[in-house]
Amino acid sequence: MKTEEIAKVLNAKELSAAGEHSSDKEYTMVFATDLMSDALAMIQNAPEQTVLLTGLCNAQALRTAQMLDLELIVIVRGKQPNDEIVEMGKDFGITVLTTPLTMYEACGVLYREGMRSIS
Amino acid sequence: MSVIYEKIYNVERDDYANAGLVSSLIKQSLRTIGISPAVSRRVAVAVYEAEINMIIHAYGGTITLQISDDGMIRLIAKDKGPGIPDIEKALTPGFSTASKKAMELGFGAGMGLPNIKRNADEFSIESSPAGTTLDLKFQERE
Numbered sequence: 001m002k003t004e005e006i007a008k009v010l011n012a013k014e015l016s017a018a019g020e021h022s023s024d025k026e027y028t029m030v031f032a033t034d035l036m037s038d039a040l041a042m043i044q045n046a047p048e049q050t051v052l053l054t055g056l057c058n059a060q061a062l063r064t065a066q067m068l069d070l071e072l073i074v075i076v077r078g079k080q081p082n083d084e085i086v087e088m089g090k091d092f093g094i095t096v097l098t099t100p101l102t103m104y105e106a107c108g109v110l111y112r113e114g115m116r117s118i119s
Numbered sequence: 120m121s122v123i124y125e126k127i128y129n130v131e132r133d134d135y136a137n138a139g140l141v142s143s144l145i146k147q148s149l150r151t152i153g154i155s156p157a158v159s160r161r162v163a164v165a166v167y168e169a170e171i172n173m174i175i176h177a178y179g180g181t182i183t184l185q186i187s188d189d190g191m192i193r194l195i196a197k198d199k200g201p202g203i204p205d206i207e208k209a210l211t212p213g214f215s216t217a218s219k220k221a222m223e224l225g226f227g228a229g230m231g232l233p234n235i236k237r238n239a240d241e242f243s244i245e246s247s248p249a250g251t252t253l254d255l256k257f258q259e260r261e
Contacts, residue, residue, distance in 0.1 A: 036225035040164045041212075041234050047160070056225040060171075063139030064225070067146060067163040069156060 001027050001113060003072060003095055006051065009109050010074060012099035015081060016089030018071050027051050027072060029118045032107050036064040043068050045119055053106055057081050062088040062096075071095060076103045124152070124186040130170055130198075132179035138224060142167040145184050145194075154192065155259060161238040162192055162257050168231045169196040169253055175221040177201070177251065194239075196253040203246040210236065 003023060007014055017023075029046065032053035033039050043050055047069040054061050057079040065073050071094055075081060078100040081089075089096040099106055126148070128141040146163040150156075166182060173180050173196060180198030187193070203209050210232050217227025236242045241256035 034225060035228040035230075037168065037228035037230035037234060040168065041228075041230045041237075054225075058224065060139060060225045063143065063167065066143060067139075067160065067167045069160055 001110075001115060003027075003097075005113075006072070006074070006110070007097055009113055010097065010099040010101055010106055012074060012097040015086045015096045015098060016094065018089070018093040018095040025071065028116065030107065030110050030115045031118050032103055034103075036060050039064050040067065043070070043118055047071075050118055051110075051115070053103060053110075055079065055103060057085070059085060059088060061085075062092060062094060065094050066092045073097070074099055074106065076101060076106050120187045120189050120191070122185045123188050124184075126184050128182045128184070130173045130180055130182060132174065132177065134174055134179075135220065135224065138171055138174050139167055141182055142170050145182070148184070149192070152186070154186075158192065158257055158259055162194065165235045165238040165255055165257075166194055166196070168234050169194070169255075171221075171224070171226050172196075172231050173198050175217060175224070175226065180250065190258060192257040194253070194255040194257075196251075196255075198250050198252075200248055200250045202248045203244075203251055206244055206246055 029050045034055045051072045052070050053074045055077050073096050075098045145166050149159040177198035178200050183195040185193040208214050212233045213229040215227050215229035221227040239255040240258050243254045245252050
């Protein structure tokens with residue numbers, strides 16, 4: 001799925017965009033967690049195709065994405081990152097979306113759309 | 120084999136606002152000098168966990184990045200204590216002594232040291248009440 005399609009099905013708002021080229025990118029996998037160490041442990045392949053879904057709305061979510069070379073984070077449960085986090089997203093080239101859906105709902109919707117777990 | 124690049128970074132105790140900054144800088148340096156994305160990612164994950172550990176568990180310390188002319192990357196994370204009472208337990212996935220503050224940061228899953236060990240090609244740890252030293256080496260994997 002493309003970022004725009006993900007945003008649409010999750011009713012999500014885009015807070016920082018990772019450059020123009022990112023809109024054509026295809027994502028195929030999702031990892032959902034509030035624990036960044038679990039993301040750091042589990043996401044080992046194809047980070048460029050992987051979306052991080054998290055309820056963690058702080059700088060560490062962005063740092064974790066940066067370490068893993070992830071390019072798209074979706075923040076769930078309607079949390080609004082502050083300006084510092086949005087700026088970090090822009091600096092790191094990471095697109096940040098925020099959705100009002102719960103983690104469970106967001107996972108369900110993305111699964112229905114064909115997104116799968118990390119391999 | 121000789122060291123062609125070395126940089127030492129300070130990590131302050133309880134400096135939650137800057138948690139991950141040193142790791143970001145190290146990752147950027149590695150990419151700038153042309154280390155592959157796969158190796159840079161492994162180093163970044165390991166150093167990030169080490170940095171977080173140092174901030175939430177230790178009294179601060181230093182992280183040293185060394186690169187040798189044969190392409191080996193070495194990270195030495197040396198803190199000022201209080202040490203890890205039972206290293207074997209700390210290396211068990213899921214074992215955690217993290218504080219509420221660490222949890223708020225998104226850490227405390229008990230995956231820190233296991234993550235570091237898995238990403239490094241060579242891993243050694245020494246710990247006493249005077250401090251813990253992690254010595255990690257990374258190389259390109261085929």
